[in-house]
Amino acid sequence: MAIAPDESQLLTASQTATLPVPHQSPAEEADSALWQEDCAAPISREKKVSAKELRIAGGPKYVIIFWLGLLHVGALAAPFCFTWQGAIVAVVLSWLAGSIGVCLGYHRLLTHGAFQVHRPTRWLIAFIGGLSGEGCAIDWVANHRKHHAHSDHEGDPHAPRDGGWWAHMLWLGFATHEETYNKHIKRWAPDLTKDPVMRWIGYMFLPSHILSGVALLAAGQWLGGPGMAVSFLVWGLFVRLVYVLHITWLVNSWSHMWGYRNYETMDDSRNNWLVAILAFGEGWHNNHHAYPRMATHRHKWWEFDPTFVVIRLMQWTGLAWDVVDYKRAGDRDSD
Ligand SMILES: [Zn+2]
Numbered sequence: 001m002a003i004a005p006d007e008s009q010l011l012t013a014s015q016t017a018t019l020p021v022p023h024q025s026p027a028e029e030a031d032s033a034l035w036q037e038d039c040a041a042p043i044s045r046e047k048k049v050s051a052k053e054l055r056i057a058g059g060p061k062y063v064i065i066f067w068l069g070l071l072h073v074g075a076l077a078a079p080f081c082f083t084w085q086g087a088i089v090a091v092v093l094s095w096l097a098g099s100i101g102v103c104l105g106y107h108r109l110l111t112h113g114a115f116q117v118h119r120p121t122r123w124l125i126a127f128i129g130g131l132s133g134e135g136c137a138i139d140w141v142a143n144h145r146k147h148h149a150h151s152d153h154e155g156d157p158h159a160p161r162d163g164g165w166w167a168h169m170l171w172l173g174f175a176t177h178e179e180t181y182n183k184h185i186k187r188w189a190p191d192l193t194k195d196p197v198m199r200w201i202g203y204m205f206l207p208s209h210i211l212s213g214v215a216l217l218a219a220g221q222w223l224g225g226p227g228m229a230v231s232f233l234v235w236g237l238f239v240r241l242v243y244v245l246h247i248t249w250l251v252n253s254w255s256h257m258w259g260y261r262n263y264e265t266m267d268d269s270r271n272n273w274l275v276a277i278l279a280f281g282e283g284w285h286n287n288h289h290a291y292p293r294m295a296t297h298r299h300k301w302w303e304f305d306p307t308f309v310v311i312r313l314m315q316w317t318g319l320a321w322d323v324v325d326y327k328r329a330g331d332r333d334s335d
């Protein structure tokens with residue numbers, strides 16, 4: 001079903017954030033009401049206290065700094081153990097962890113409820129999202145919902161107004177919340193926090209990377225011996241992780257700094273074609289901020305969104321339903 005952007009009836013991000021979530025139980029509606037209320041609150045243009053200053057005051061998060069540092073150091077070995085097979089593994093796993101795990105899963109499914117899937121599919125996609133190296137689904141979703149509620153204003157975890165590098169990656173090195181961690185995730189991701197399977201998937205974050213590293217070593221050894229094993233590990237794990245991290249971080253930095261705007265949203269979001277190409281369609285970020293619950297980020301014919309192609313395929317095969325491919329709830333009935 002094609003989207004026909006109707007620019008004469010624009011809604012702000014705060015208005016679209018309150019669209020009803022399809023097929024929610026009353027309990028789920030009550031749980032999601034709090035963060036949706038925050039998303040719907042009018043954004044203050046005043047910046048009383050810098051969110052960056054608050055987080056820096058909370059001290060560095062050494063575990064995350066070590067984790068991200070380790071991945072980057074590992075990726076430095078890439079030129080010394082290049083093989084075409086290793087590069088192909090890196091490309092395929094980048095698509096799996098980046099497009100399916102983060103863009104389709106963490107972002108459009110779990111954060112925004114842009115479509116519905118069966119619970120096992122939801123858990124599988126959340127697990128794949130963890131393979132991106134970006135932390136567990138609960139953390140990711142909580143931070144991203146907070147970003148939408150405060151985009152480029154006080155409270156935004158990663159606003160480029162606090163510095164381009166801050167928005168890109170430095171914010172991750174500090175506490176991303178002013179309240180306690182439990183309060184933070186219960187406030188912003190209550191639907192995921194109460195799911196014991198989702199919490200267990202979160203605990204599997206580090207083991208899943210160790211296991212995938214062992215699997216890559218074994219596959220490389222089996223296919224071509226020790227040299228291929230190291231190539232598979234470096235390219236399939238370290239290079240791939242660093243690539244996926246930076247292309248998705250670019251959405252927070254470049255797509256709030258450079259590009260064109262289809263919609264006059266209250267934030268600085270931009271449609272950045274380079275980020276869109278690199279990050280599987282997520283670079284059409286101004287479209288997304290204008291209509292956060294839409295499953296597609298393509299609002300003009302040239303704005304290619306490969307992640308949405310997969311959502312359509314899932315819909316056609318019965319794996320996904322209630323795809324939000326309309327701007328307003330009323331548009332759905334008129335299609
Ligand atoms: Zn944004």
Ligand SMILES: [Zn+2]
Pocket residue numbers: 107111112144148288292
């Ligand atoms: Zn979003």
